[in-house]
Amino acid sequence: MALEILKLNAPKVEQPDHIKRLIEEARLRIDSFVEGRGDHPLAGFVPSDFDEVYDMLCRLAMDRDGCFVEWGAGFGVATMLAASLGFDAQGIEIQGDLVAEAERLAKDFEIDAEFVVASYVPAEAQELIDFTEGPDWLEPGGQNGHDLLDIDPADIDIVFAYPWPGESEVIEAIFERLCSPGALLFTWNNLEGMKIMRHRNQFR
Numbered sequence: 001m002a003l004e005i006l007k008l009n010a011p012k013v014e015q016p017d018h019i020k021r022l023i024e025e026a027r028l029r030i031d032s033f034v035e036g037r038g039d040h041p042l043a044g045f046v047p048s049d050f051d052e053v054y055d056m057l058c059r060l061a062m063d064r065d066g067c068f069v070e071w072g073a074g075f076g077v078a079t080m081l082a083a084s085l086g087f088d089a090q091g092i093e094i095q096g097d098l099v100a101e102a103e104r105l106a107k108d109f110e111i112d113a114e115f116v117v118a119s120y121v122p123a124e125a126q127e128l129i130d131f132t133e134g135p136d137w138l139e140p141g142g143q144n145g146h147d148l149l150d151i152d153p154a155d156i157d158i159v160f161a162y163p164w165p166g167e168s169e170v171i172e173a174i175f176e177r178l179c180s181p182g183a184l185l186f187t188w189n190n191l192e193g194m195k196i197m198r199h200r201n202q203f204r
């Protein structure tokens with residue numbers, strides 16, 4: 001197993017006002033965005049729990065800095081929270097309307113974070129999501145997001161992702177393939193909550 005699970009406690013943090021406002025505004029915009037999509041096939045956009053994500057980012061920022069990338073960034077809130085804590089933060093999202101919302105939110109809150117409409121799964125790792133059965137919420141194809149951001153995934157310090165049910169193993173396999181020993185994979189979903197894994201082998 002190339003990933004080691006870290007048992008990290010993330011105490012509840014008293015959020016500064018600008019973070020409270022960001023999270024509150026993001027939730028309002030997400031609600032109206034989802035409502036506005038109506039019966040669009042991609043209507044079911046589900047964000048992570050931003051309060052819990054912020055708590056863990058504060059914990060990680062105690063002994064880490066550097067490059068943070070959100071894989072499947074949605075509204076980009078985790079990316080913005082990481083940027084506000086001093087990470088060099090960017091998000092890759094395959095749906096253009098979500099990236100437009102992330103960019104608008106970052107601009108309105110004057111947060112320095114970059115987003116691209118692209119895939120976090122490069123061509124050489126597409127076979128990892130090539131299922132006959134399994135998750136179909138992880139979109140295949142798309143431009144290479146790391147290339148567009150001019151980031152070598154081997155230089156990423158922290159990846160954040162919200163894996164849908166059944167998707168965790170795929171995201172972990174992509175992280176093992178692309179990232180370097182020492183890098184962290186931080187995931188959140190509503191079944192497993194938070195999980196922090198450290199890459200410990202050379203698997204490229």
Ligand SMILES: C[S@@+](CC[C@H](N)C(=O)[O-])C[C@H]1O[C@@H](n2cnc3c(N)ncnc32)[C@H](O)[C@@H]1O
Nearest residue numbers: 047048072073074092093094119120138139162
């Ligand atoms: C569950 S949402 C999580 C959004 C955000 N990370 C959050 O925590 O609120 C997963 C996102 O991944 C995006 N996604 C799916 N496949 C992708 C791919 N190959 N590359 C980039 N984004 C992808 C979806 O469009 C969706 O917005």
